[in-house]
Amino acid sequence: LWHSDSSFRPIPAKFSLLSARIVNPKGGNTEFADMRAAYDALDDETKAEIEDMVCEHSLMYSRGSLGFLDYTDEEKEMFKPVLQRLVRTHPVHGRKSLYLSSHAGAIRGMSMPEARLLLRDLTEHATQPEFVYVHKWTVHDLVMWDNRQTVHR
Numbered sequence: 828l829w830h831s832d833s834s835f836r837p838i839p840a841k842f843s844l845l846s847a848r849i850v851n852p853k854g855g856n857t858e859f860a861d862m863r864a865a866y867d868a869l870d871d872e873t874k875a876e877i878e879d880m881v882c883e884h885s886l887m888y889s890r891g892s893l894g895f896l897d898y899t900d901e902e903k904e905m906f907k908p909v910l911q912r913l914v915r916t917h918p919v920h921g922r923k924s925l926y927l928s929s930h931a932g933a934i935r936g937m938s939m940p941e942a943r944l945l946l947r948d949l950t951e952h953a954t955q956p957e958f959v960y961v962h963k964w965t966v967h968d969l970v971m972w973d974n975r976q977t978v979h980r
Contacts, residue, residue: 828889828929829860829954829978835886835930837909844971847964857962858954859972859979862924865953866914874914881935882946883908888932908933913949915975924976925953953978 832840845857866874885908887898898906913934915926927950934942962970972979 828892829927829950829980830889830930831926831928831974831978833974834911834926834928835884835889835906835909839884839911840974842971842973844969846970847966847968850964850966855964857964857970857979859960859962859977860954861958861960862927862953862976862978863922865949865955865958866923866925868958869952877913877945877949880913880937881910882913882926882931882942883933883935884911884928884930885909885932886930889929892929910935917975922976925949926975927953927978950978 832843869877886906887903888908911926911931913926913931914923916923927946931946932943933939934945937945962968
């Protein structure tokens with residue numbers, strides 16, 4: 828699932844890194860999608876429409892989409908949805924980007940079907956080949972990425 832690490836936490840991960848110790852001889856690539864370029868490619872009407880939208884991100888939502896549905900009351904409390912803006916502005920250079928993740932399951936003020944369709948459409952837009960880098964792993968590779976401006980799978 829396309830995701831941004833820990834977007835379901837009140838303060839999500841800024842950066843992540845992954846180092847290859849053992850590489851599967853077949854498959855196992857990691858794909859990264861540039862949410863800045865995806866945002867830039869949206870038409871002005873869509874940018875205006877989504878500018879102030881706030882999404883609910885939950886680990887239970889993303890896991891539930893894979894069939895994991897049995898949570899204890901303690902886990903339900905621990906993984907309550909958190910709010911994240913759909914369009915974010917990078918604090919250093921000010922560039923806007925989409926903030927999508929498989930953890931996003933609702934948008935404040937929208938019906939569930941409408942929100943899920945919009946999130947699906949935006950994710951399909953943002954993960955088109957022109958926005959995606961595929962990393963083919965070799966032993967000892969080290970990849971670091973900015974979770975504020977990319978999604979990966």
